[in-house]
Amino acid sequence: MNNKRNDLITGIVLALFALWYFYEALSIRVFAGMGKAVVNSTTMPKIWAVCLLLLAGALILRSLRTPAPKGAKSGSFSLGAWVKANYEVFLTFAALFIYAALMEPLGFIISSILYIFAQTLILMDKEHRSYVKALAIAVVCSVASYAVFVYWLAVLLPVGAIFE
Amino acid sequence: MLADVIPGLMSVLTPTVLFFIVFGVFVGIIFGSIPGLTATMAIVMFLPVTYTMSPIEGVSTLVALYVGGISGGLIAAILLNIPGTPSSIATTFDGAPMARKGQAGKALGVGVVFSFCGTIVGLLVLVLVSPLLAMFAIKFGPYEYCTLALFALSLVISLTGRDLVKGLISGLLGVMLATVGLAPVDSAKRFTFGIVDLNAGFSLLTLLIGLFAITEVIKAAEDVRKPVKAELETNVHIKGFGFSFAEFWSQKLNMIRSSAIGIVIGILPGIGGAISGMLAYTAAKNQSKHPEKFGTGIMDGVVASETANNAGIGGAMIPLLTLGIPGDAATAMLLGGLMVHQIAPGPLIFDKSGVEVFGIFFALAISAVAMLVIELFGIKIFIRVLKVPKYLLLPVIMVLCVIGAIGNANRMFDVWSVMVFGVMGYLLIKAKIPHVPMILGFILGPIFELNFRRAVQHAQIDPTGVFSHPIAICFFAVTIIVVILSLRRQRKEAALLQASEES
Structure with a gap:
């Protein structure tokens, strides 16, 4: 598998993971006794998810921009x-x-x-x-x-x- | 504090501890010398062995494994021309040519003696600097720890590997894995999906076994059908140390410079022995009167690489002991070992576990001596071990790692975690995402989050309070500088790469 396609797949997988992680972070039950705390238990996970999403985006963009290596096979990947x-x-x-x-x-x-x-x-x-x-x-x-x-x-x- | 020195020494000078140190160094050298087995794996494997030992016995054994593991790499580097551990990559540059010239004995002698010197210099700096750093760090509050964790993460990410994006991704994945379980401050359940075992989160040990042990078995599986081309140099004779005192003395500047490089690189998180050996080698070459001879088999190269990687041990233990921040995978494992034995790293370590800390210092010194003696006189044994095929070693090591995972908390859940992390580690290798930032992210993430939340609570009460924390501001400024510099370097490298591809 060449680098370009490798990065593209990695980027997509990570982006999906980040979205799922963000979605799960929304359902974390925050301890009500924390009062008006600006930062609670869902804050950091959400920030991490957004960061990962941005990085995954960067990886996808980068792989789309790089020209395919000359002479590389573009054959489809088969699990078998x-x-x-x-x-x-x-x-x-x-x-x-x-x-x-x-x-x-x-x-x-x-x-x-x-x-x-x-x-x-x-x-x-x-x-x-x-x-x-x-x-x-x-x-x-x-x-x-x-x-x-x-x-x-x-x-x-x-x-x-x-x-x- | 000084009152703990003598009890510390006495705690190490018992027959059991001395036996465990010699045993640890011996096993460590074996792990270091076999390519594919590393100091980290040695510590992972023997952590469960130390569970029932006393803290000083246990930690001494782990430290001995670490010293042996880092030093043992030179044997394969010189005799096989394959670095036994990543930290001895630069040893192959001159060590292997020396062996080809028939000077294998001299190369080994030089490597071993300067490994010893490096360890001792590193240890001296550790002993001198860590109490001072602990005294300084005791003033650290949430602001300082929060920015320190950020600084450490930025260093790790910018210095490991070439690909900034992938380094960041790796670090973030580690941070995200660490969010599983109960949250800091208010113990909210996060990402547990109703599974009771997940409440406690993943243990560092399982992550390390998955990322570093399973992937090694998988790499061996990938190479089964690939022919191996490695010739083992078995014609080794060492008389005394293998070289004269005049030769030793001629390397004094090289030794001091390489030790300094090793220690500094050791202190900075995430860089590790591999880079320090290379940097010291390059520095020795640049400052030498005869740079053209480097690579042809001169002792200067071996001296630089081996002094630096062993000096890094003392360096890496400074932030580990006084701040609880490990520099690489091996020290991350040592952190796990300290926790198992209820020695809490941090600025209070000298007050709370003074005897044990001095015990660790003495254990390091004794390990260095044991390493010198064992490697010089036992070289024939290690040459034999190098002949043992990996297919006999790896399955057994895997089983021992599984025991370590079970023994950690007596639950099968950890075994499953190891397997899943193994698959993840393999996929990360395929995606060319480095492993080390993930480990550091896993450790630093919770430190950052806990202190970040505390800092925000402080700031809510006193919004201008942050300005009375100059250390925190300093860390933050340095973090920004590091990120900007590494971004610029990345751009330059990317441009160079593109230029070389176009031409």
Whole structure:
């Protein structure tokens, strides 16, 4: 994606966010006891929203003014192509979110084993891919960190709903 | 205040604290030396380890990680020609050519010794300046804090990155994220959407993990199919320090100049070690009698970069301790660490936590010594660590970061926040919006708003009161100057860029 289109999309997204943020700021319930205070809890959010809107506008304007780089492809963006080119990135995000989702039901140890195993395989290049190595690291590190943090450092980690 | 010096020293001189310092420096150097792992990540990862420690144990460990993390970058810079942390970018300019000439041992020795010197000079300035600044800052009221926050924000935004608009956007997004939760002054619920967990707002820790740890895993994922071209120089022999006393003495001016640059850049928020190393390198080159030799592998370049980035540690801790304003992501993390251990940074820190503050000073000094010894004698270990592939390290680090997020407040909500901030961090990278202003905005926004509201309340009662606050007026004037100057610089750069594109 070239800079021009990148900035344009960023600007539009930020402008929409700023508008939504401003709209939400209107519905903040102000503490009545504040009396005649000029500045209340909605003032700063509104100011921030306006500032962001202006900056987003500047970004949009700037991207419209810059001439498209010579020889740049103006082909349309397709999600499928992006996922294909970056499937490791996509898989990593998927692994992270699944990890967070499994943490409470399965507990820290099992979810961490699954996550480390999956993430290691995602990051290993084809030549070095070894399931045994990934699994060994996953098990050892998950169990060891649980033991260290829960028994030694007294940090509470999810045990897992299925074990309760 | 001086009565706290001896108890401070004694609090550090216990076997446990000394062990944690050595351990912290060692781990810090590992994080610093591996490209992609930074001092910030080391502190994030080990923050939960310190939760159950005593304040002095915990904070000493974090400080040790910071010192080790900043210094460790030189190992990869010299042996791999890749900066281990952004702060050692300028070390690669002469460090790597030295290694190619067969002087890897000397380059490492020079880097380590001058890192040590930089840390100590920075520490001395910290010890001398912070009590004075605290005494000065104790007079600060809402007007002063409000304008100080504004000044710090303007500096951050104008000095990080080239793109003023995107820097501002990043800072604003940070400020806006910080508005989630209960408002200052009257505790009105803002942007909580009825979700109880949002009442407390987002924690700084989750934002840092999302922006700096997850994005690192994602970057590694992006590079899986890209071939890596990095040759590790393993032929390293260090005798003594690797260089003679005469050579050391010949660098004294360079060292003083670079320390000064490092300290000043460290004090100013938002600039950080990367720039200070570069600036010191450029200054050393410009003032050298033989500027043409820079880049070919002379020790002057390594000295400048490594002295400056380590001197920045002491510099960055001055506003952190006395004003509660961190200079970069690593010190932002240290701020989190101080809060966990109930040491409130601010002008009263010497009165309320005097022993701990002096403990921190001594911990810094001991960390510097530990760094010198560990790096000189343990270099073989770090060379081995550099050979450990990232795909084995990053998943485990990620899990430890998640533990940090859970342990912060014992809630799963923080884990989800980390994941969402990770996605946001990735999108920001794609949009070329820098991360650091966001962190500073997140910290400074609430300080600004709280004091702005208080100041307005004061002004409602006494509209002319603002004129009896010369410090505040000063901060405000400087803020305006900074903004105007950076706008002009931006224009110039944009014009230059356009000219170069047209030609």
